[in-house]
Amino acid sequence: MNDFVIQTNALTKRYGHILAVDQLSLEVPRGRIFGLLGPNGSGKTTTIGMLLGLVRPTSGSFSLLGSGTSHAEALHRVGAIVEQPYFYPYLSGRRNLAYFQGISGRGSPKELDDLLEQVGLADRAGDRFQTYSLGMKQRLGLAYTLLGDPELLILDEPTNGMDPAGMAEVRDLIRSLGSSDRTVLLSSHLLNEVEQICDSVAILSKGKVIAQGAVGDLLHPQEQVRLRTSEDAKAVEVLAALDWVEDVRIEGEALIVTAPHDRTSELSEALGRAGVYISEITPLQVSLEQYFLEVTGDVAGEIQ
């Protein structure tokens, strides 16, 4: 069995003179919750559109759920929602699901009941889709993606338009969905969402992957400590002399020291020997947001 459920090779999409996706090479490991993070216009939705056969790639290739199956067959094992859930406005939630179950040729009425229950729509299942709130539409969208118990879920901005309680609920649901063998590809422009849910992440900017890896690795590229001391200038001099300290700089009224967290006591000891007293010592964790700001530069402002 292939370890990657999605592999893209130099996937490119051009709309006239606009390069939406540029030579994208991506590998999504099986059984993980994989985040696709990027600002609006970074090519996330176009990439997903190509994977789902909605958008024709200009060049490059990809495989979905291994190369042994046709794209259409692979799609039968995928549940996906792109941007926002679009359903027939005059049909009820239940009939919408019944239709999509029917055209796939699989499933049972009991599956519909279970899914509607799972996403908390059982009470409103008989109402027309056009009467649903955005949050309810998103829930129905989630139920739709789960039809046929797919191996791979592709969710594009699944909490879009939801209130905070709904967002938390859906995030829990996604986490639980990804806890089995199922793979989840979550596209979002919400950093904290990706940070909370995903195991791995690829950061897209201007149609390119600019960073990819485990969320933990991206969160801890550098370990830093913030110090408040009695004499900052002398402290910089002392710490800079230590060969395991990578960097020392003064930021406002504090020092930011780049050094392993497990050697914090040695920092304290060295400063104490030099007669510099520490009033505060705080290990810093680089957030995904900070990392994102570093790697994306000017487009980062669009990320929330």
Next chain:
Amino acid sequence: MIGHVLSLTRWEWFKLYRRRMPWVLLLIAIAIAQLVFWSTYAFVQSGGPANQTSRLFAATATAGESVTFDLTCGEIGDLREGDLPVDLERFSPEERERIARDLQEFAEDCRSVIGQSDSIRQSMLPPHSLRVSMHSTLAFFGVILVMILAASIPGTEYGWGTLRTVLIRGVGRWQLLASKALVTALVSVGLSVVVLVVVGVASVIASLTLEGGELVGFGEWSDLAVSFGKLIYVYLPYVALAVLMSVLSSSSGMGIAISVGYYIIEQIVVGILASFDWFEGISTFVLGRAASGWMDVDEFSFGPGGIGALPDDLPAALVMLAYTVILGGLAFWLFQRKDVAGAKGG
């Protein structure tokens, strides 16, 4: 593969059945057919063309007296010698001879008009009423309604953004479009049948007050079946046109506007170009002319065409087949290749 298309067709019906649009189209089709039928009935009951056609006679008597009188075909049919509404004795023999000639000529015209009137009356009785309805009302208004249906079925998928949701399920694009075309064809057949049944019922009711109804023999039924087959065949190129336009514009509104607009504008343009000799040579290849020729609209009232000689059955059938294949092929090719975006709202 065919089984999959049929399964998709069943699910297309699942959706369509619950939409308001096909039922509204059905009601409009029934209303138009009934309006045409009962208007004709009222026309026939009021005496028809015989009462509408009249001629004014004028003569000058020998004393310089001027006399005019107006006759209708209905009146001249009842006239016997010496029953004229004026005393012709006062006129000169030449004047009387001229009036007699004019009256004879008018009577001949009236015989033709009365024959036409009989034909219209006959066309209201079953089973002729069904053929007339197919060749005139449905071949014109029916085509427009079928185009609206055909453009709406794929077009609304773009407007609501649901095409994306459908394709994500792994449904093949050509199978999906084929199922939409098939459900359009089936619903068009159903719509035509219902309209004809209602016309048939109206016709039976009308026959109670109109004389000359006939029992339907085997020959009549086979003629009706042929006419119905021809009607459905006429729908095909227009369905292909409407589907292509909605796929091309990714919108049901635009698809309907362009295809129905083309249908109507084509009739007007043909009317204008018919006065040019060069047009005669290419008119066979115009879709509307081919459809009119195929449906023999010149033999029936209310239909399009009627300008110049219409194409015969075979060339008309081939022209419509060519339109169906080319327009339908383009629609499938485009649907297969086109990127699918979210909802467009149109």
